[in-house]
Amino acid sequence: MDWREFESTIARFREDIRRAIQDARSESDLQDIRVRCFGRQRGFLREQFKRMADLPPDLRPRAGQLLNELKEWLEREIADRQRRLQETHLEERLKQERIDWTLPGTPYWRGAVHPIQQVRQAIEDIFLEMGYAVVSGPEIETDYYNFGALNFPPDHPARDMWDTLYIHGEWLLRTHTSPVQIRVMQRYRPPIRVIVPGKVYRHDEPDATHAPVFHQIEGLVVDRGIRFSDLRGTLAYFLQRLFGPACKMRFRPSYFPFTEPSAEVDMSCLLCGGRGCGACKQSGWLEVLGAGMVHPNVLREVRIDPEVYSGFAFGLGIERLAMLMFRIPDIRLFLQGDVRFLEQFRVDTWAFRDDVTS
Ligand SMILES: [Zn+2]
Known part of the structure; x- marks a missing residue:
């Protein structure tokens, strides 16, 4: 495997996962993405670190740097998306639960003079x-x-x-x-x-x-x-x-x-x-x-x-x-x-x- 192939695999993944993060609509979507990136079994990062062994030794440090940058970027993007999802969720809840001042009040039991x-x-x-x-x-x-x-x-x-x-x-x-x-x-x-x-x-x-x-x-x-x-x-x-x-x-x-x-x-x-x-x-x-x-x-x-x-x-x-x-x-x-x-x-x-x- 040469450097060009290694680099383009990472670029493709990065583009795919960027879209996936954008499209995530829930916490469980984000969890799937985390598994895809960081999973212990078939996570992308783990596989790429393994593939570094196929690269010529003088290119390995550059490859390691590239993967570490990707890892940091992924963590940032996923955290961003998670925060925005939570905000959206809160906004929707606020919209649903907005107080309607025009509603009649809750009636309470009133006593009466004997x-x-x-x-x-x-x-x-x-x-x-x-x-x-x-x-x-x-x-x-x-x-x-x-x-x-x-x-x-x-x-x-x-x-x-x-x-x-x-x-x-x-x-x-x-x-x-x-x-x-x-x-x-x-x-x-x-x-x-x-x-x-x-x-x-x-x-x-x-x-x-x-x-x-x-x-x-x-x-x-x-x-x-x-x-x-x-x-x-x-x-x-x-x-x-x-x-x-x-x-x-x-x-x-x-x-x-x-x-x-x-x-x-x-x-x-x-x-x-x-x-x-x-x-x-x-x-x-x-x-x-x-x-x-x-x-x-x-x-x-x-x-x-x-x-x-x-x-x-x-x-x-x-x-x-x-x-x-x-x-x-x-x-x-x-x-x-x-x-x-x-x-x-x-x-x-x-x-x-x-x-x-x-
Ligand atoms: Zn009478």
């Missing part, structure tokens, strides 16, 4: 606008605040242990928010204008309309010259703000120990608008509030002179209102903490009426 709290807040908002203060009182009360100071006679049936949850002795769980009337009047002098939201407790067997714990909102106004017409006007405005201007109201005479005169307050049925339906037992009316003028005995009990001051009070059950507003058939649903029930009451699904002009 329907009882929603109704409570709606009611508070209306009275706060009218200048009332929101106050609270203890849920564990004494017989005096829950009954005695509110003019309940000693033998009143509400005091029965079948209606009231007694703790021991004088202590009981308040059966209404009315004891806070006494606490407020003991602490503040008229003019008084407060609402009292809170939990109350009754010795009731739970069923669709009764729960041993539920929520009330109490209202109390005491000042000079407060009249029954003020009570009527206040409640009519309140119901129209909560239920819309079409809501009508009527008073029926009633009896509570701590108000005189007393009234049950009905509103026109939310579901049928007063025509009569199952919810209102065909009457067109729903009972929603108890109300009346503060009894003079109650004012005397807290040393407010009934000859100078007068007042009105009212109370409502929040559960009952919420059941009417949301058409909830069973009061026990409020207490069960079932997310499937509660998540139906997202605040944004229910807008408060804000269209009363009178």
Whole structure:
């Protein structure tokens, strides 16, 4: 073998392998090329180093230099190609995985305000606008605040242990928010204008309309010259703000120990608008509030002179209102903490009426 043949073999290989490297599309293509060049068995370089023995001795160093240059060139070219393949691969991945800012976000689970709290807040908002203060009182009360100071006679049936949850002795769980009337009047002098939201407790067997714990909102106004017409006007405005201007109201005479005169307050049925339906037992009316003028005995009990001051009070059950507003058939649903029930009451699904002009 002469030098010319040796040199041209290398040049041909170099041209072939240059194309092969250019065409390589994957790491496994490059691996095949490495085997072809550097393989221990039939690698090109190994074979050419062996063939050097066929060359005249004075040409062998030149041949060795040529092969070493080829080896370095091959290593460089293959490494280059490998780097570019990796870059291309990365670019493709980036292209595929590019963030699309126009896609909608991943929805997340949102909680909802409990329907009882929603109704409570709606009611508070209306009275706060009218200048009332929101106050609270203890849920564990004494017989005096829950009954005695509110003019309940000693033998009143509400005091029965079948209606009231007694703790021991004088202590009981308040059966209404009315004891806070006494606490407020003991602490503040008229003019008084407060609402009292809170939990109350009754010795009731739970069923669709009764729960041993539920929520009330109490209202109390005491000042000079407060009249029954003020009570009527206040409640009519309140119901129209909560239920819309079409809501009508009527008073029926009633009896509570701590108000005189007393009234049950009905509103026109939310579901049928007063025509009569199952919810209102065909009457067109729903009972929603108890109300009346503060009894003079109650004012005397807290040393407010009934000859100078007068007042009105009212109370409502929040559960009952919420059941009417949301058409909830069973009061026990409020207490069960079932997310499937509660998540139906997202605040944004229910807008408060804000269209009363009178
Ligand atoms: Zn009805």
